[in-house]
Amino acid sequence: MSQYHLDYLGELESESIHIFREIAAQFEKPALLFSGGKDSITLVHLARKAFAPGKIPFPLVHIDTGHNFPEALEFRDWLAKEVGATLIVRKVEDTIKQRNLTEPRGKFASRNWLQTYTLLDTIEEFKFDACIGGARRDEEKARAKERIFSVRDEFGQWNPKLQRPELWNIYNGRIQKGENVRVFPISNWTELDIWNYIRKENIGLPSIYFSHDRQVIEHEGQLVAASEFVQLDETDVILTKKVRYRTVGDMTCTAAVESNASTLDEVISEIISTKISERGETRIDDKVTEAAMEDRKKNGYF
């Protein structure tokens, strides 16, 4: 084998950095949508590499549902400071008030889909023309067909039938006034690639990704953190379990997995041997309808 050879993580990294640089060169006001989860933390790491020794030339934007894990918020603030990026936080709570939206009800009332309103308002407020997201094509079948540069109309809607052909490594980011582009630099990474890269690059993560004691309730086989955002019934039993999170979303719609894995190596070996997909195991919202993601994307979701 030649001495000039990139392994798969090197190749993925190079592809993602290339995409980041295209975004910075082609758009006037990009923004990185930051959720506090491992995928967006990886995005920030790649962005830092793409523009080194300069700073990341766009802000980090967090659409805050108000249902976040405190550990993730703390990490978000630390990371923004660490990389010297501007952090913009817009709250779903405020959108609900301003627009007189109806709060979802129910046991695990999730503001997940309300985020779309706040996101579209934020895009409008700052006139962002490109929003960078950490979605991966292996996550879900609607994602599997989305382009890396995904053009959205003025309502933020994705139209799977009108996607631009995306050939070689050439990205066409030209848009009309009012349109914007969602860009997904880690489209070709899988969950395991992300974890292996985090290990290789020694990227810091919020503590909830590792085993810790947490009060949870059991719901249809999934463990949900007992928080102020979840309505407890009389029949709910609060248990203390050793858990970690495999994805970090809202406390109302992200389930924990029982685990003793307290290091990256242990987490990775658990993920390799798991028999359940990331979304299947940890996302409560995706199970509602089989086409849930496709519908949300068409409405302007990430």
Added chain:
Amino acid sequence: MDLLRFITAGSVDDGKSTLIGRLLYDSKNILIDQMEALEKSTKNRADGSVDLALLTDGLRAEREQGITIDVAYRYFTTPKRKFIIADAPGHVQYTRNMITGASNANLIIVLIDARLGVVEQTRRHSIIASLLKIPHVVVAINKMDLVEYSQDVFNNIVIDYAEVARQLGLKDVTYIPISALNGDNIVDRSSNIDWYDGKPLLEFLEDVQTDSDINLTDARFQVQLVIRPQTEELHDYRGYAGKILSGVYKKGDAVKVLPAGIFTTISKLEVGGEEVDEVFAPQAAVIQLSDDIDISRGDSIVKADDSPTIANEIEVLLCWLDEKPLQAGNKYYIQHNSRLVRSVVRSIEYKLDVNSLQQQQVEGQVKLNEVVRATIKTSSPLVYDSYADINVNGSAVLIDETSNSTVAAVLFQ
């Protein structure tokens, strides 16, 4: 561990979805909840087995209309390799999707139904593979169970296809008899096909040598972005960020900046903020030069003694990808990696029949899925190579100035 990107060409009837489902399933990349969803949507099959084709089932919009809209990307990993499959629908109206999916592929799997042999569709897929110079071709002769695993059937198809490959100049062609439905020769060698002594499909995909697919001889680099931090400690810093398209660059190399034609040397190389002595394709790097030169996005940096073509009148093959037809004389943006200039399609010489490779006269407009030989003129010169020589520096897209759609794939001749 390295990465192999491949495309599967074929229609549902050839068992393409079943083959992909089989690869994912047998390499244990399907997880319980995905299986449950599969079982739920599998209609009462007599034998109770699941329909692997449904693993690649797409969007609701597609299911409702019974069509496949687009290229879908699928991922699986074995202990030896990470794989990215571009799953493109194969019917004639989808040439556009196949070209899109094939543009990044190292390998193509051409599926042939053993009962039908080499058909028009096989020819079309192979022509696209040859146009795009996909380095490795696997001819998977499927449904061997339906021809009683006959070696004669297999051999006859090999003879027929070898003729197609010869005409098209396809060099690295491998033939594997399989049954995607039954799993014959997918992961394990099939006992039903004991006359075949080659590797089963997955093992072949794991082992195929792709090192020489990347050109490490001719160095090509195009500036994506100029990095100028303009901070106190870095106020003189000026780095040219971009991907190494091909070849190797070393600190101290004599280089020239094109199209301006200015000579200088490389003073510093960086990858991800770390200084290195050399960089190679396909690394994303930052190059610093010893002289202060006016360089901007889209400019090329090559070795001082190297000579890519610099021209503004260019012979190309155009694969038309848009519903709105092309007319000679129309203006478009051309995006050649990161260089974007205006262009006009001057003349269209002939149309290439993607079923026969025959040159035909063009009458009227060039429509979706048609491939033509044309001359384009650009508003300023491009620094390029022929697609056949250095594909990464020999490809571009045309963009409609009014709709902003990507309307054509461009292969420089």
